[in-house]
Amino acid sequence: MTNLEASAVTPLTPWKATLNQRLFTVLLLAVAIALSYVVVAVTPMKGKLAYAFLFMLFSVGFQATHAGIKRGRTAAVDAIAGSIAVAGAVLVFTPVISLIFTTIIRGSKGLRVNTFTQTMEHAAMTDPISQGGLLHSLIGTLYLILIATVISLPLALLTALYLTEIKGRAAGFIQFLVQAMSGVPSIVAGVFIYAALLLTTSLHGSTIMGALPLAILMIPTVTRTAQEVLLLVPQDLREAGVALGATQWKTVATIVVPAARSGLITAVILGIARIAGETAPLLFTLGVSDKINWNPLNGGQSALPYYVWSGLGLGSPEAIQRAWTGILVLLMIVLVLFTAARILGREKK
Amino acid sequence: MSSLVILSLIGIFLAYRGFETFRSQGIHFLTSPDWLSETDASGKVIYKFGMSAMLIGTLLISIVAVIVGVPLSVLAALFLTFYAPNSLKKFFVTIVDVMAAFPSILYGLWGFFVLSPMAEYWAKLINKYFGWFPAFHVDDPSFNSSPFIAGLVLSIMIIPIVTSVSREIFSQTPLDRIQAAYALGATRWAMIRTVALPFGASGIVGGAMLGLGRALGETVAVYSVLNIVYKINWHVLYGFGGNVASMIVSKWGEASFTEAKALLAAGLVLFIMTLLVNMGANSIVTRTIKSGR
Numbered sequence: 293m294t295n296l297e298a299s300a301v302t303p304l305t306p307w308k309a310t311l312n313q314r315l316f317t318v319l320l321l322a323v324a325i326a327l328s329y330v331v332v333a334v335t336p337m338k339g340k341l342a343y344a345f346l347f348m349l350f351s352v353g354f355q356a357t358h359a360g361i362k363r364g365r366t367a368a369v370d371a372i373a374g375s376i377a378v379a380g381a382v383l384v385f386t387p388v389i390s391l392i393f394t395t396i397i398r399g400s401k402g403l404r405v406n407t408f409t410q411t412m413e414h415a416a417m418t419d420p421i422s423q424g425g426l427l428h429s430l431i432g433t434l435y436l437i438l439i440a441t442v443i444s445l446p447l448a449l450l451t452a453l454y455l456t457e458i459k460g461r462a463a464g465f466i467q468f469l470v471q472a473m474s475g476v477p478s479i480v481a482g483v484f485i486y487a488a489l490l491l492t493t494s495l496h497g498s499t500i501m502g503a504l505p506l507a508i509l510m511i512p513t514v515t516r517t518a519q520e521v522l523l524l525v526p527q528d529l530r531e532a533g534v535a536l537g538a539t540q541w542k543t544v545a546t547i548v549v550p551a552a553r554s555g556l557i558t559a560v561i562l563g564i565a566r567i568a569g570e571t572a573p574l575l576f577t578l579g580v581s582d583k584i585n586w587n588p589l590n591g592g593q594s595a596l597p598y599y600v601w602s603g604l605g606l607g608s609p610e611a612i613q614r615a616w617t618g619i620l621v622l623l624m625i626v627l628v629l630f631t632a633a634r635i636l637g638r639e640k641k
Numbered sequence: 642m643s644s645l646v647i648l649s650l651i652g653i654f655l656a657y658r659g660f661e662t663f664r665s666q667g668i669h670f671l672t673s674p675d676w677l678s679e680t681d682a683s684g685k686v687i688y689k690f691g692m693s694a695m696l697i698g699t700l701l702i703s704i705v706a707v708i709v710g711v712p713l714s715v716l717a718a719l720f721l722t723f724y725a726p727n728s729l730k731k732f733f734v735t736i737v738d739v740m741a742a743f744p745s746i747l748y749g750l751w752g753f754f755v756l757s758p759m760a761e762y763w764a765k766l767i768n769k770y771f772g773w774f775p776a777f778h779v780d781d782p783s784f785n786s787s788p789f790i791a792g793l794v795l796s797i798m799i800i801p802i803v804t805s806v807s808r809e810i811f812s813q814t815p816l817d818r819i820q821a822a823y824a825l826g827a828t829r830w831a832m833i834r835t836v837a838l839p840f841g842a843s844g845i846v847g848g849a850m851l852g853l854g855r856a857l858g859e860t861v862a863v864y865s866v867l868n869i870v871y872k873i874n875w876h877v878l879y880g881f882g883g884n885v886a887s888m889i890v891s892k893w894g895e896a897s898f899t900e901a902k903a904l905l906a907a908g909l910v911l912f913i914m915t916l917l918v919n920m921g922a923n924s925i926v927t928r929t930i931k932s933g934r
Contacts (some may be wrong), residue, residue: 326675336714369828369831370830372830375828377720378720380712380713380717381716381733383713383716384717385733390755391748395747395751398754468920468923471927472916472919472920475653475858475916475922476858477858477859477860477912478745478860479886479890480911481860481913483904486905487652488903516712569745569747571745571746572861574895597861600750603863604750617751619744619747621745622744625783626742626744627739
């Protein structure tokens with residue numbers, strides 16, 4: 293054994309960059325930074341945009357020249373393409389980082405204890421932030437999520453089961469419809485509920501009305517994710533169930549669904565993350581409320597996105613601060629849900 | 642099952658409520674830019690509903706979003722599939738997925754307070770150097786709240802979906818072809834150009850159309866950053882425009898019964914538009930993934 297271990301050679305990795313090559317890349321980038329500073333100082337080009345642009349230009353240029361001198365024209369083109377792909381990725385991720393940081397920085401300024409313990413019943417959006425809070429909106433959002441989930445879950449789950457287990461004649465068509473449904477704009481869902489239920493009837497906006505369009509938006513997300521999860525359940529399990537004499541429904545109910553349970557939970561969580569921040573449909577169907585409303589069938593309700601929306605609409609510094617704080621809380625909810633979905637999804641594999 | 646019922650219900654109810662408007666306004670509903678209800682001298686209320694300004698605005702904003710968003714997404718997808726080391730890749734894929742779950746009002750808020758001031762400056766630069774191009778022309782220096790800025794916000798919003806679709810398709814590029822290209826001495830870029838891009842081309846088109854579908858129906862983010870005016874504006878950088886979805890929201894508050902029905906008709910138009918775009922996109926994507934061409 294010891295002989296074998298001693299004689300084992302460490303594999304060579306000739307494609308990896310050596311220390312020297314890495315140092316050289318860093319040097320090139322440093323020169324590019326320095327040069328863009330010089331050019332900004334000398335020429336009339338000014339501002340962050342000029343820095344970023346020049347830096348990109350110089351670093352791409354240097355790398356291409358370096359590759360070109362060392363390995364010819366094809367390598368230079370390759371280097372340019374590589375740098376552009378990196379630049380594209382950086383440009384894509386800059387806004388995300390900016391989004392998260394701005395929200396945290398601006399939102400945390402408005403976090404007080406009363407933010408989570410008080411409602412806006414005795415305070416206006418334009419009052420100082422030490423008065424009032426978003427408790428009612430938080431409860432409203434949780435309420436909406438709960439009702440929307442209760443409505444959409446059975447429908448979505450049954451559709452997914454139909455598509456993966458029964459595979460009836462209409463499966464292809466239904467699949468197509470589910471995909472089409474996932475593209476329905478949120479505002480259309482809201483307007484539809486308004487047209488169907490509120491426009492000519494005596495009903496008013498309430499929690500359940502607000503939850504209906506959300507359920508419409510949630511169904512396709514849950515269906516598609518649940519479908520993927522169900523497809524992962526090994527065919528052997530189904531065959532084993534049928535071989536033991538179970539009917540198809542019994543197999544599905546006692547074997548397939550339990551086997552896919554954590555994945556199905558992930559599907560629901562992703563669906564919730566999809567709807568938690570929806571604003572547009574709520575504007576038509578939710579009514580208004582500035583206090584906690586426990587009755588889902590009657591009376592207006594508030595929700596975090598709606599709270600943010602009204603803060604943004606008022607435009608005074610306090611209202612804007614409230615909007616940022618509201619969006620921070622909302623973002624945290626979405627991120628927590630998303631992380632939970634990820635962790636559950638990983639356990640599955 | 643349920644989806645069929647819901648989809649057809651949406652269509653039927655919106656069509657039913659909007660029908661009256663279609664009948665009274667006729668083709669003007671699609672071709673006239675005015676949206677007003679006024680009382681004339683005899684006390685009779687005159688309604689004029691037309692959504693051409695909003696349709697053009699929607700088109701303009703979506704085009705900006707696709708032009709800016711799609712190339713970036715494809716580059717990011719290429720980077721993630723062919724360049725990024727594994728650890729970085731996992732991290733970035735998670736970020737893209739999270740991005741898709743961000744509430745749209747967050748994009749609106751961020752677009753209004755963070756992106757708008759920057760984008761206004763970019764718009765000025767574009768106008769200064771490319772103002773000779775008709776679309777970049779502005780009549781007077783008003784650059785804020787333009788379709789350009791709304792389009793930029795939307796481009797960020799469509800990036801996650803376009804990126805994840807393109808990434809999925811790039812990752813299905815047959816390994817033997819990639820290896821064959823490398824074996825023939827191709828550089829990474831040559832491999833991408835000759836193998837990955839031709840393989841993924843139709844998938845990218847499908848992904849871009851899915852993004853377009855999302856951009857067409859976006860409401861809150863557009864409403865937050867755009868100055869909505871009922872006038873046709875072809876100039877992307879000029880400070881006003883419109884979008885069907887945000888029009889519905891902006892007019893909803895004070896809408897009378899008749900006007901509300903007209904807004905429902907506008908909702909129907911939007912519904913049909915997005916449905917067509919999405920169905921086309923989905924069939925392209927599904928065909929590409931299935932055929933594994």
